[in-house]
Amino acid sequence: MSFRRDFVADLPVDPDDALIELADRASAWLDEPQSPDDNLNRAYVTQILERFIDRYRPEIQEYISETNPNVRDIIEAIVRFGGTREVDRLLDDYERVVQDTDAFGVASLTGDEKKELHSHLENVRQIIQESPLGDRKKNALFSRLNALIAEVDSISTRTDRFFAFAGDISFVLGEMAGKAKPFVGEVKDILKIIRGSRARTENVQLPHEETLTLPSPDSSSQEDTH
Known part of the structure; x- marks a missing residue:
C-alpha cells in the first residue's frame, strides 16, 4: 500500500x-x-x-495561532484538543460520582497508593521541566505540584486539589508540544488512583473504566495558569 x-x-x-x-x-x-x-x-x-x-471539528481552528499553519502547528492543535477533551471527561466523571453523595472530598490512601502517586507526580515534574513552557507557567505548575505532593502524605487526602490541577493543565497543553500526551497520561493515572481511593473511602460505586476517555474543549490555549 x-x-x-x-x-x-x-x-x-x-x-x-x-x-x-x-x-x-x-x-x-x-x-x-x-x-x-x-x-x-x-x-x-x-x-x-x-x-x-x-x-x-472547526472549533479546533481556535487552537491554531499561526496564520499559515504548517503540519506541526495543526498536529499541536489537535493534541491540545484531544488532551482537553480527555481532561474534561475525567472531571465530568468525577462530578457524576460525587454529586449525590454526602462526600467530604477526602481519600484514605494506602501505602502502595501513596508510593504510586509520588512516582506519577515526579514524572509530571520531569515532563513540565522538559517542556517548552515559559518559566512563569512552569513555576505556577510546580507550586501546584508541591501542594499535591504534600497532600498525598496527609492522613486524609483532599481530592478536589487533584481535579483542580487537571483543570489547570488544560490551559497549557497546546504549548507543551510532544510533552502533552505523556503529561495527560500521567495526570489521568493520578486521577484514577485518587478517585478509586475516594470511592473506597466513601463506599461509592464507580462507573466502568471505559468512561475515562475523551469529550470537548472549553478553554483557550492562550490563557495563563493563575
Whole structure:
C-alpha cells in the first residue's frame, strides 16, 4: 500500500477519535527519515488534517495561532484538543460520582497508593521541566505540584486539589508540544488512583473504566495558569 492509503486506513468510526489517530500517525511520520516524496506527502497530510477539522471539528481552528499553519502547528492543535477533551471527561466523571453523595472530598490512601502517586507526580515534574513552557507557567505548575505532593502524605487526602490541577493543565497543553500526551497520561493515572481511593473511602460505586476517555474543549490555549 502507498503512504497515502496507509495514512487513512482503518481509522476509528468516531470522527474525534479518527482525527486524534491521524494526528498521532502524522507525528510519527514526521519523526521518520525523510523521503524524496516528503513535500508531496506533507501537503497531503496537511490537507487531510485540515479537511477533517473543517468538516468535524472547526472549533479546533481556535487552537491554531499561526496564520499559515504548517503540519506541526495543526498536529499541536489537535493534541491540545484531544488532551482537553480527555481532561474534561475525567472531571465530568468525577462530578457524576460525587454529586449525590454526602462526600467530604477526602481519600484514605494506602501505602502502595501513596508510593504510586509520588512516582506519577515526579514524572509530571520531569515532563513540565522538559517542556517548552515559559518559566512563569512552569513555576505556577510546580507550586501546584508541591501542594499535591504534600497532600498525598496527609492522613486524609483532599481530592478536589487533584481535579483542580487537571483543570489547570488544560490551559497549557497546546504549548507543551510532544510533552502533552505523556503529561495527560500521567495526570489521568493520578486521577484514577485518587478517585478509586475516594470511592473506597466513601463506599461509592464507580462507573466502568471505559468512561475515562475523551469529550470537548472549553478553554483557550492562550490563557495563563493563575
